[in-house]
Amino acid sequence: MTKVAPIGEPPELKKYSGLQRAAALMLALGQEHGGPIWGQLSNEEVKELSSAISQLGRVPANVIEYLLVEFLGEVSSMSNFHGSYESTQRLLEGMMPADRVKEIMEDIRGPSGRTMWDKLSNVSEAVLAGYLKNEYPQTIAVILSKLRTDHAARVLAELPRDLGTDVVMRMLRMDTVQKDVLAQVEQTLKAEFMTNFSRAQKVDAHETMAELFNALDRSTEEAMLSALDAREPDAASKIRALMFTFEDLANLVPASIQVLVRNSDKRELALALKGAPEEMRQVFFNGMTERAAKLMRDDMAAMGPVRARECEDAQAALVRLAKSLGDRGDIVIADPKSDEAMIY
Structure with missing residues (x-):
């Protein structure tokens, strides 16, 4: 050299x-x-x-x-x-x-699994159906025949009705699939679907940081974001937009508020609301019966003075509960990345 x-x-x-x-x-x-x-x-x-x-x-x-x-x-x-x-x-x-x-x-x-078919069984049925609906019915039939029965059924239910019926008819008439045909289908899936799926699944670093900031106590969160504002204002702005905060609970539909109230620890809920502005409290009181709302107000008054940190911790716990219920599909949460999209 x-x-x-x-x-x-x-x-x-x-x-x-x-x-x-x-x-x-x-x-x-x-x-x-x-x-x-x-x-x-x-x-x-x-x-x-x-x-x-x-x-x-x-x-x-x-x-x-x-x-x-x-x-x-x-x-x-x-x-x-x-x-x-x-x-x-x-x-x-x-x-x-x-x-x-x-x-x-x-x-x-991409998704874990010993074989391509194991990996496909770990892919969401909606995502897999979205890819397969553009394939030939015979190809879809071959792929579904290799998946776990329960997963194949969920994928089939996601396909357009006419296409799904065509696929079922081909599966009924399908003999043993030749090894070279199966190998070709598998190679196509590796080259076209799994590679693109893996890239699409990469998590944005800003999303990861938003999750991390959500877990911080309020004072640390504000201090960190202020410091980030000074050094990387664009990054700080993106993180704020992706964070799901206690104030965002006000955007939940009434039915979701009711589910959240039913599943919450009542003392924790009282603490969270004690540190909230009146309009935020009203969102939750509207999700209760008149009697339950009165009892909650009485509990908050009976607490007397409490540390702001306790209220913030209770609010953070309520946010974690809401996200957990959202992940399970028990409530509907507005996706912070879109004004229209919803997470179910």
Whole structure:
């Protein structure tokens, strides 16, 4: 290798995050030079970096050159690189045991399972039906015949009625599926559906942080968001938009408020409402009988002075309960990412 002088930062570099830059660098180093570095990483770090490599796509030569000059101080002639699941797997296979490579690749490809059919059985019936409705009825019949019966039934129920009927008729007339046909269907599912599904399932970092901030006490949450406002105002704004707060409970439909009240700890509910403005209290009182609302007001008055922190903790617990009920489908919660979409 020949030493080279520092080069200017290429304009294309701006579109790569820190993780993507590290991924491009490791892809460039390859097995021989990157092996010792991979060996020092934890399983989670390997998975994160491998996932970034697999989704990298084409990386311009001048970006690769700049990264190598910046981090290593020397570079050889380069060509473009293309990150994919296949190149990621080949890279890992030269440095790790086969079982570890399999675990990592399955994790970044999509839902867990020993076979493609196991994986499909872990995919939501609505998502799977949304993909299958654009396939030939015979192909759908082959796929449903390989799924668990209960899951196949739920997928079938999600398909348009005429298409579902056609699929059932083909399943009734279907003989044993030839191995080469099954292999072709499986390969198509891997290439088209599972890869796209895995990418679509990637969680936005802002969503993760919104969940984390929801779990903080009010004073810590406000302090952290204020600090983030000063350094990354766009990120702080996105996190706020994704957070589900006590005030958002006012947007629940009356029936959902009633379910929330029935499932809540009454002392905790009283504490939460004691620290809430009157209009917020009224939202909950409207979800109670007149007698229950009066008793709740009496309980709040009987408490006397309470610490603001206790009220905030009770409000946070009520938010967690609402999200839990929403996840179970017991109440309807407005999705903070959309003015119209609903989560059931």
